[in-house]
Every structure is written in structure tokens, then in C-alpha cells.
Amino acid sequence: MTAPVKSGPPRWYRPRSLRGKLLIWLVPLYLVMALLSGVASCFRYEALIHRFMDELMETLAYSHAAGRIEDIAPLPVVSWRSAHENGAVIVQLWTQDGRLITSSRFDAAVSLQATPGHHVVADEQDKDQVWRVFTAPPGIRASQPRVQVLQSERFTKKEVARRAFFAAAPVALLVPVTLLVLWLVVARTSRSLRTVADDVARRDDGNLDEIPASQVPEELAPLVGAFNTLLARLQRAFVAQCRFVQDAAHELRTPMTAVALQMENLRACVPDGQARDQLAQLEAGMHRAHHLVEQLLRLSRQDVPATPPPTDPVDLTALLRESVGQCMALADRRRIEVGFDGQVAPVFRASVSDLRSVFDNLLDNALRYTPEGGEIEVRVHTADGRAVVDVVDSGPGLPHHMLERVFDRFFRMPGAPSGGSGLGLAITRAAALRQGLSVELRARDDGVPGLVARVHLPG
Numbered sequence: 001m002t003a004p005v006k007s008g009p010p011r012w013y014r015p016r017s018l019r020g021k022l023l024i025w026l027v028p029l030y031l032v033m034a035l036l037s038g039v040a041s042c043f044r045y046e047a048l049i050h051r052f053m054d055e056l057m058e059t060l061a062y063s064h065a066a067g068r069i070e071d072i073a074p075l076p077v078v079s080w081r082s083a084h085e086n087g088a089v090i091v092q093l094w095t096q097d098g099r100l101i102t103s104s105r106f107d108a109a110v111s112l113q114a115t116p117g118h119h120v121v122a123d124e125q126d127k128d129q130v131w132r133v134f135t136a137p138p139g140i141r142a143s144q145p146r147v148q149v150l151q152s153e154r155f156t157k158k159e160v161a162r163r164a165f166f167a168a169a170p171v172a173l174l175v176p177v178t179l180l181v182l183w184l185v186v187a188r189t190s191r192s193l194r195t196v197a198d199d200v201a202r203r204d205d206g207n208l209d210e211i212p213a214s215q216v217p218e219e220l221a222p223l224v225g226a227f228n229t230l231l232a233r234l235q236r237a238f239v240a241q242c243r244f245v246q247d248a249a250h251e252l253r254t255p256m257t258a259v260a261l262q263m264e265n266l267r268a269c270v271p272d273g274q275a276r277d278q279l280a281q282l283e284a285g286m287h288r289a290h291h292l293v294e295q296l297l298r299l300s301r302q303d304v305p306a307t308p309p310p311t312d313p314v315d316l317t318a319l320l321r322e323s324v325g326q327c328m329a330l331a332d333r334r335r336i337e338v339g340f341d342g343q344v345a346p347v348f349r350a351s352v353s354d355l356r357s358v359f360d361n362l363l364d365n366a367l368r369y370t371p372e373g374g375e376i377e378v379r380v381h382t383a384d385g386r387a388v389v390d391v392v393d394s395g396p397g398l399p400h401h402m403l404e405r406v407f408d409r410f411f412r413m414p415g416a417p418s419g420g421s422g423l424g425l426a427i428t429r430a431a432a433l434r435q436g437l438s439v440e441l442r443a444r445d446d447g448v449p450g451l452v453a454r455v456h457l458p459g
């Protein structure tokens with residue numbers, strides 16, 4: 001037993017879009033990089049600043065330690081602001097026995113450290129204030145002062161933090177920049193994909209041409225290649241199927257014509273009565289089968305035209321008169337009145353055989369589905385600024401939801417009179433499309449039951 005496939009919306013950490021996938025990897029990567037580079041430069045800069053400042057404090061301390069206690073003058077006062085913000089050092093001068101002689105700031109409460117060297121000491125009065133202290137070793141002579149130099153730890157910390165910020169900021173700034181670049185690149189790529197998809201979506205059923213691989217990103221070329229191989233296989237299968245129908249229909253025509261002839265010969269020998277009726281039914285069935293074969297042949301030729309039909313300047317009025325003339329015999333037999341009204345006489349280039357296919361099928365439908373004693377009118381006029389041909393009948397018409405459906409191959413309305421194959425309108429639409437025309441069916445707008453088959457002419 002196979003386990004059910006889990007479907008549903010993708011979780012946020014498993015996005016399906018390329019943009020989402022890139023973001024989910026790159027954004028955390030950049031943030032971690034920013035953090036790491038901030039922390040690393042924190043450590044490096046702290047070590048650097050301490051070494052530099054320690055050397056400075058030592059030099060300063062030794063320069064004061066070389067003097068004599070008697071010559072000591074009060075030291076210039078250092079402001080708190082420059083001590084904490086600019087890193088200005090505070091110098092303390094002491095007697096050998098640990099009495100403070102002078103200081104750049106008397107309120108820096110740090111006593112003389114017992115051991116010479118570097119120390120980190122909390123202020124004795126303000127516990128939040130931490131000092132980096134260098135205590136110079138005692139001099140050889142008793143007249144020499146003891147020197148202690150202080151520097152605010154707050155200054156070092158602030159400098160280190162600032163340095164870390166400047167190291168991390170550019171990397172962190174990359175996050176929005178990357179998002180923007182990603183968005184633009186992916187949007188551009190998906191736009192090119194959408195263009196290809198739109199082109200494919202706009203194609204008609206018979207267009208199985210290759211999808212151009214040059215218009216999609218290289219990464220998708222294998223997918224497009226696979227699709228093109230599939231399309232080529234489909235095209236071959238489609239052509240083979242049409243050829244088969246064409247060959248079969250063509251081969252069927254000859255024996256059917258022979259059978260029809262035989263039946264005609266037979267009619268003279270069949271006496272009136274039941275046998276004659278049965279022969280008439282046989283003839284009608286044969287006629288239907290012949291019509292179906294003809295329609296199939298016409299349709300399959302349209303699907304795979306060996307060469308595009310030649311186009312000539314067409315006098316549409318003359319062509320329509322001819323088509324109407326051809327159906328007059330049947331119309332008379334069925335007592336249907338056929339009228340022609342050519343208000344405009346458009347002339348354009350088209351294939352005459354395709355145009356005949358269009359109008360003969362529409363007239364054939366009008367004649368076939370209009371009851372005896374009805375009316376048919378062929379009108380060439382202008383509607384919405386375009387030249388159109390209307391074939392208007394007084395038949396039963398079609399319900400609104402069937403007006404498009406009847407263009408499907410082999411579709412016939414339930415209860416439609418026998419004799420049709422359901423291919424006429426499919427043939428009409430395909431032939432019309434090939435000549436740049438469009439066909440639609442609509443209800444009559446004069447309140448009379450019936451159907452209007454409208455053909456929009458080019459231009």
C-alpha cells in the first residue's frame with residue numbers, strides 16, 4: 001500500500017519559490033557573518049587598543065618618574081569629559097612612602113598600587129568606574145616621585161564597541177541590498193519565464209512548435225529541452241493520427257461510391273412496396289456514411305495541410321451568391337425561402353476553398369435545422385464598425401449555453417435531426433481562423449426564434 005502524499009501550502013522554512021529559497025539561506029548567512037565580524041573585530045581591536053594605550057601610559061609614567069619631588073608643580077587638570085570620551089590619561093605623582101603629591105584629577109579615587117605594572121582597578125568611590133592603571137616601579141633615588149597613570153576603561157569599551165559596529169555594519173547593510181538585488185534578479189528572470197508561458201498559453205490547439213530555449217535561464221534549458229522533445233513526439237503522433245484518418249476516409253470513399261452506384265442500379269429492379277422502402281432507408285444510411293467520410297476527410301486535411309491553401313482577392317458578394325444558388329434546389333424542396341442582402345461588398349485576399357467551407361457549412365446548417373416553410377437570409381452588412389456576414393434562419397435556435405459547445409468536434413444537440421456528423425461547425429471555425437475571420441453563433445435579436453451565425457470579416 002502506498003502512503004498518502006502530503007500536500008498543502010509550503011511551510012515558511014521550505015518555500016517553493018526560488019526567491020524564497022535564496023532568501024531563507026542568504027539572510028541568516030549575512031546576519032551570522034555580521035555578528036561574527038563584529039565579535040572578531042571587538043576582540044582584535046580591544047587587544048590592539050590595550051597594547052597601544054598601555055605603551056602610551058608607560059612612556060608617560062617613565063617621563064614623570066625621572067623628575068625630582070622638589071621640582072614638582074601642580075599638574076594641568078584633565079576634564080572628566082576628555083578622560084571618559086577622548087581617553088585622556090590622568091597622572092598621579094606620589095611620594096615614595098605613598099602620599100599623593102599631585103594629580104590631574106584628585107577625585108579619581110585610586111590608591112597607589114603595591115606592585116608595579118598594569119592593573120584593572122575599580123574606583124574606590126564610584127564602583128561603576130573602572131580604571132586601567134599603570135604603576136611605575138619606584139626610582140633609585142628617594143627624591144624621585146612614584147608615578148601612577150590612569151585611563152578610563154569606559155573609553156576603551158566605547159571605542160571597541162564603535163569599532164565592532166563599523167566592522168559589522170557594512171555586512172548587515174548587505175541584507176537589504178541583497179534582498180533588493182535578489183528581488184530584481186528573480187523578478188526579471190520570472191518575467192522572461194512568464195513571457196514564454198504567455199506565448200505558449202496563447203497558442204492554438206494545432207501549434208506544437210518548440211518553446212524557444214534562448215528565452216529562459218540556462219538552468220531551465222534541460223526542462224525546456226525535455227518539453228520540446230515531448231512536443232515533437234506529440235506533433236509526430238498528431239500528424240500520424242491525422243494521416244491515418246485521411247487515408248482511412250480516402251480509402252472508404254471508393255467502396256462507398258461503388259455501393260451507392262450498385263444501390264442506384266438495384267432500385268430499378270426492386271418492386272414498389274416494403275422492399276423499396278427498405279432500399280430507401282439503406283440509401284439514406286449510405287448517404288449519411290458518405291457525408292461523414294467527406295467531413296472527416298475535410299477536417300483531417302485542415303489539421304495537417306500539406307501546403308497552406310493559396311490566397312486570392314475574393315469578391316465575397318459573388319461567392320455568397322454562388323453558395324446560396326447551390327442550395328436553392330434543396331431549399332425549394334423544403335419550401336424554405338432564401339434571401340440575400342449584400343449592403344457592402346468587401347473584397348479581400350483569402351483562400352476561396354476555406355471561405356466556401358465556412359459559408360457552405362453555415363448554409364447547410366441553416367437549411368438542415370430550419371423546419372419546412374421557414375426562412376433563411378444571408379446578409380452582408382456592417383456591425384460595430386466591422387464588415388460581417390450573417391446567416392439568419394428561422395429554426396429552433398440554440399440555448400445560450402450551447403452556442404459555443406456546438407463548435408466541438410462530433411457534438412450534436414440531443415434530438416437534432418439525423419444526418420449530421422457534428423463536424424460542420426468545427427470545420428467552419430478552423431477554416432475561418434486560418435483566413436483571419438471569426439465565427440460566432442447568437443440568438444436573433446428581433447424576437448423571432450432562430451439562429452444567427454455571424455462571420456466577422458478581416459480589416
Ligand SMILES: Nc1ncnc2c1ncn2[C@@H]1O[C@H](COP(=O)(O)OP(=O)(O)OP(=O)(O)O)[C@@H](O)[C@H]1O
Binds near residue numbers: 291366369413422426
Ligand atoms: N442553424 C442551426 N439551428 C439549430 N441548431 C444548429 C444550427 N446549426 C448547428 N446546430 C446544432 O449544432 C450541432 C453541430 O452542428 P455541426 O454543423 O457542427 O454538425 P452537424 O450539422 O450535426 O453535422 P455536419 O458535420 O454534417 O455539419 C448540430 O447537430 C445542431 O444540433
Ligand SMILES: [Mg+2]
Binds near residue numbers: 364365420423424425
Ligand atoms: Mg452542420
